[in-house]
Amino acid sequence: MISTAFLTPPTRNNQMHMLLCCFAEEQTDPYKIPTKHNIRMAMYWLLQGCQPGDSLVFHYSGHGAQQRSYSGDEVDGMDETLCPLDFETQGMIVDDEINAALVRPLPHGAKLHALIDACHSGTALDLPFLCRMSRTGQYVWEDHRPRSGVWKGTSGGEAISFSGCDDNQTSADTSVSSGLLILSTVFVIIIRISLANHAFMQFITLFYYFLSKVCFTLL
Numbered sequence: 182m183i184s185t186a187f188l189t190p191p192t193r194n195n196q197m198h199m200l201l202c203c204f205a206e207e208q209t210d211p212y213k214i215p216t217k218h219n220i221r222m223a224m225y226w227l228l229q230g231c232q233p234g235d236s237l238v239f240h241y242s243g244h245g246a247q248q249r250s251y252s253g254d255e256v257d258g259m260d261e262t263l264c265p266l267d268f269e270t271q272g273m274i275v276d277d278e279i280n281a282a283l284v285r286p287l288p289h290g291a292k293l294h295a296l297i298d299a300c301h302s303g304t305a306l307d308l309p310f311l312c313r314m315s316r317t318g319q320y321v322w323e324d325h326r327p328r329s330g331v332w333k334g335t336s337g338g339e340a341i342s343f344s345g346c347d348d349n350q351t352s353a354d355t356s357v358s359s360g361l362l363i364l365s366t367v368f369v370i371i372i373r374i375s376l377a378n379h380a381f382m383q384f385i386t387l388f389y390y391f392l393s394k395v396c397f398t399l400l
Contacts, residue, residue, distance in 0.1 A: 206266060215243065217265040220274060224282040231338075233290025239283060245299025246273060247348065254307075254327030261305045261348055263297075280307035280333055289337030296343050303348040308340060309333045 204215035204223070212219060227237055244264035254277075262273035284306055287293050297305040304311060304325060309332075314320040327333065334340075345352035 215265050216267045217271040217274060220263070220265050221278075221282070224279065228283060228286045231286070231288055231291050233288060235291045237283075237287075237291065237293045239293065239295040240298075241296070241305075242298040244268075245297070245301045245305065245345075245352070247301045248273065248275070252277070252327075252329070254329050254331055254333075256325055257348060259301075259348065261301050261303070261307075263299060263305065276305050276307040279305060284308065284333065284335055284340050287335035287338030287340055291338040293335075293338065293340040294343075295341070298345040298352060300346065300351040301348050302344040302346060302352065303350070305344060306340065306342045307333050308342060 204213055204219060206215065208214050224239070227239060231237065241263060246262045246264055247259040248262055250258055250260040261276040263279070264273050265271065283293060283295065295306055299305070307325075309324070309326045311323040311325050312320050313323065325333075
């Protein structure tokens, strides 16, 4: 399952306009099935017409994998991938393409929040820096910029990605919410609680609190 959403800033009436594009395996509409083509088109659609002040959300909950990287731009020598419904015939979506579609075009003043709930998803967006945070709030930054010098960052915007696990790990599902992996379940719970008046670090605290309750191994 994959979903993407395009959000614009609140209006004077404090309302938020939303354009939403969702894919699910059970869909009968051929344009809403998570095929490789549909997911690709959705990623490019998400950034189309993006302007300063826009807030973008990309959410993927499904299968992920790895494959050997021959470009020399991966620290571990492996590309992280998303597995669309038809990946056995059409192939997987590689992190290089995800970065090119969602990250690099992001303009100054725009924000992207990605939630990648899949196996081997630690660096699925190929961002140049990786933050590892503990339950106590301690964190360390890792430099993942390619030695080739290729820029993997944005065009001035801010891109943040939450991953279900590290690149060498697998994600788990939960009985709390049928059909969802743990990270997605936690995210949905937090959204339902409503974080309208919370600061970012309060969101992080609540996020990790719920993860600890479902025995999630933090990076």
